[in-house]
Amino acid sequence: MDLIISEADERFRAEARAYFRHEYPQAILAKPANGQVLTKADRVASEQALAAKGWLAPGWPQEYGGPGWSVTQRFIFDEELERAGAPSVSPMGLLYVAPVIYTFGTQAQKDRWLPDILNCRTLWAQGYSEPEAGSDLASLRMSAERDGDDYILNGEKIWTSDAHDADWIFCLVRTQTSPRKQDGITFICIDMRTPGVAVIPIITIDGGHHLNRVTFTGVRVPVENRIGEEGQGWAYARHLLNHERTSYAxxxxxxxxxxxxxxxxxxxxxxxxxxxxxxxxxxxxxxxxxxxxxxxxxxxxxxxxxxxxxxxxxxxxxxxxxxxxxxxxxxxxxxxxxxxxxxxxxxxxxxxxxxxxxxxxxxxxxxxxxxxxxxxxxxxxxxxxxxxxxxxxxxxxx
Ligand SMILES: Cc1cc2nc3c(=O)[nH]c(=O)nc-3n(C[C@H](O)[C@H](O)[C@H](O)COP(=O)(O)OP(=O)(O)OC[C@H]3O[C@@H](n4cnc5c(N)ncnc54)[C@H](O)[C@@H]3O)c2cc1C
Missing domain, CATH: 1.20.140.10 (Butyryl-CoA Dehydrogenase, subunit A, domain 3)
Incomplete structure (x- = not known):
C-alpha cells in the first residue's frame, strides 16, 4: 500500500473544500440538514455544477474528459464532497457504463454517449437483474434476435434503480442459447423512449420510489448500440461489476x-x-x-x-x-x-x-x-x- 498524502495533495484538499463552501450550490446542501429528500432536479443541479467545474468524472481518463487526478486526489475529493454533505453522483452512467464504453466501445459510441454523461445531460439505468436471474445473473432470459441492422428485444428486467428517471438503459441480453450460460450474453444500450419499453414502479419499504420493473416488448434497437462483440457481454459485465463494488465505500x-x-x-x-x-x-x-x-x-x-x-x-x-x-x-x-x-x-x-x-x-x-x-x-x-x-x-x- 503506497498512498501517501503529500503537501500538494493537502493544497488540493483546501481547493476542493473551498469549492464546496463557496461555489457549489448551497441550497442543495441545506436540504438534507433540514430532513428533506433530494429530488431529481436537485441531483441534476448538483451534477451539472460539478460538471461545470470539470469535476464530475474524477475516475475517467483525461482523454475522455476526466480531470487527470491521481488516485489520492480522487480519494480526497470524495472525502470533501461527502464532508460537505453533497449527494454522491448517480453511478449508473458515470461509474458503471462509462468505463465499459471507453474501454470496449467504438469511437462512434464514445463520441455519442460520453459527452452527455460527462455533462449530466443524460441519466442511465442498469438492466442486469431479472426474475430468477439475480445472484445467478448468467441465467438471464431477456432475448435479442437479430433482424437486419436491428435487434428485437423481448423480456423484462427487475429492481431497476431509477429507470423512471433514466434516458438510457444498458442491458445484458441473450443473443444465443449456449451450453455454458455465460456465453451468448450481449451488452446493449437502449433509449428509454423506444416504443415497447414500459416502466412499472416498485415502492420500497422506506416509502420511496427508487426501483422499477422494466418490460421490453418487440423493442427494436440498432445493432450499433451493442458494445463490443456479440455474445461476449459477460466479460464486459464483470468489468463493470468490479467498478461498481469499489464505489460503495x-x-x-x-x-x-x-x-x-x-x-x-x-x-x-x-x-x-x-x-x-x-x-x-x-x-x-x-x-x-x-x-x-x-x-x-x-x-x-x-x-x-x-x-x-x-x-x-x-x-x-x-x-x-x-x-x-x-x-x-x-x-x-x-x-x-x-x-x-x-x-x-x-x-x-x-x-x-x-x-x-x-x-x-x-x-x-x-x-x-x-x-x-x-x-x-x-x-x-x-x-x-x-x-x-x-x-x-x-x-x-x-
Ligand atoms: C435496492 C435495490 C436496487 C437494485 N438495483 C438494481 C439495478 O439498478 N439494476 C439491476 O440489474 N439490479 C438491481 N438490483 C438487483 C440486485 O442486483 C439483486 O437483487 C441481487 O443480485 C440478488 O438477486 P435476487 O434478488 O434475485 O436474490 P437471489 O439471487 O434469489 O438470492 C436470494 C438469497 O439467496 C442467496 N444466494 C443466492 N445464490 C447463492 C449462492 N450461490 N451461494 C450462497 N447464497 C446464495 C443470496 O445471497 C440471497 O441472500 C437491485 C436490488 C435492490 C434490492
Whole structure:
C-alpha cells in the first residue's frame, strides 16, 4: 500500500473544500440538514455544477474528459464532497457504463454517449437483474434476435434503480442459447423512449420510489448500440461489476454520520434513556467507529494498485461487504436514537415545510428510519454478501 498524502495533495484538499463552501450550490446542501429528500432536479443541479467545474468524472481518463487526478486526489475529493454533505453522483452512467464504453466501445459510441454523461445531460439505468436471474445473473432470459441492422428485444428486467428517471438503459441480453450460460450474453444500450419499453414502479419499504420493473416488448434497437462483440457481454459485465463494488465505500460520509451520532446521542430524546442502555449504545457506537477506520484502510489498499492504471479486481468484494455492513450498523444506531420520533418517515419530505404539524419531531428522526429500511438493500444489490463471500473463497482456492 503506497498512498501517501503529500503537501500538494493537502493544497488540493483546501481547493476542493473551498469549492464546496463557496461555489457549489448551497441550497442543495441545506436540504438534507433540514430532513428533506433530494429530488431529481436537485441531483441534476448538483451534477451539472460539478460538471461545470470539470469535476464530475474524477475516475475517467483525461482523454475522455476526466480531470487527470491521481488516485489520492480522487480519494480526497470524495472525502470533501461527502464532508460537505453533497449527494454522491448517480453511478449508473458515470461509474458503471462509462468505463465499459471507453474501454470496449467504438469511437462512434464514445463520441455519442460520453459527452452527455460527462455533462449530466443524460441519466442511465442498469438492466442486469431479472426474475430468477439475480445472484445467478448468467441465467438471464431477456432475448435479442437479430433482424437486419436491428435487434428485437423481448423480456423484462427487475429492481431497476431509477429507470423512471433514466434516458438510457444498458442491458445484458441473450443473443444465443449456449451450453455454458455465460456465453451468448450481449451488452446493449437502449433509449428509454423506444416504443415497447414500459416502466412499472416498485415502492420500497422506506416509502420511496427508487426501483422499477422494466418490460421490453418487440423493442427494436440498432445493432450499433451493442458494445463490443456479440455474445461476449459477460466479460464486459464483470468489468463493470468490479467498478461498481469499489464505489460503495463512502468513508467520509460514514465518518460524518458517526460524528453526528455522537452529537445527537447527547441530546433529547436519547437523554431520557437509562444509564445501562446509554452505555450499550456508546459501546456499539465505538465499535462502528473502529469499523469505519478499518474500512478506510481497506479502501486505500484496494485503490493503491489503481494508481498504476490497473482495473479493480476481485478484492472489491471485500470492500463491498465491509462498506455495506458498516453502513447498516450506522443506520441501526440511528434507528435506535430516533425511536418513536421516526414515525413520520413515510410523509412527503420533498418540501421545506414538511415539519408543519410535527414540531416536536427531531429533524433527523424520519430520515433515520427511512435510511435504516433502505440500507437493508445494500447487502443485496451489486451482488449479495453471500455471493461476495463465494468470490473471495474462490480467490483463496477454497
Ligand atoms: C435496492 C435495490 C436496487 C437494485 N438495483 C438494481 C439495478 O439498478 N439494476 C439491476 O440489474 N439490479 C438491481 N438490483 C438487483 C440486485 O442486483 C439483486 O437483487 C441481487 O443480485 C440478488 O438477486 P435476487 O434478488 O434475485 O436474490 P437471489 O439471487 O434469489 O438470492 C436470494 C438469497 O439467496 C442467496 N444466494 C443466492 N445464490 C447463492 C449462492 N450461490 N451461494 C450462497 N447464497 C446464495 C443470496 O445471497 C440471497 O441472500 C437491485 C436490488 C435492490 C434490492
Amino acid at each position: 463512502h468513508v467520509a460520509a460514514k465518518q460524518c454520520q458517526v460524528a453526528e451520532l455522537k452529537r445527537l446521542s447527547t441530546a433529547a430524546p436519547w437523554g431520557d434513556a437509562s444509564a445501562d442502555s446509554r452505555d450499550g449504545f456508546r459501546r456499539r457506537l465505538a465499535e462502528v467507529e473502529l469499523r469505519v477506520e478499518a474500512l478506510e484502510i481497506t479502501v486505500l489498499r484496494v485503490l493503491a494498485p489503481l494508481a498504476s492504471g490497473a482495473a479493480p479486481g476481485n478484492e472489491s468484494s471485500i470492500l463491498k461487504i465491509m462498506a455495506t455492513e458498516t453502513a447498516q450498523a450506522i443506520t441501526e444506531l440511528n434507528l435506535e436514537l430516533a425511536g418513536v420520533y421516526g414515525a413520520p418517515y413515510f410523509e412527503d419530505r420533498s418540501g421545506a415545510d414538511w415539519k408543519t404539524g410535527f414540531d416536536a419531531i427531531p429533524t433527523f428522526a424520519p430520515s433515520a428510519v427511512a435510511g435504516y429500511f433502505l440500507a437493508r438493500a445494500q447487502t443485496i444489490y451489486g451482488g449479495a454478501t453471500e455471493i461476495q463471500k463465494n468470490i473471495i473463497a474462490r480467490q483463496l482456492g477454497l
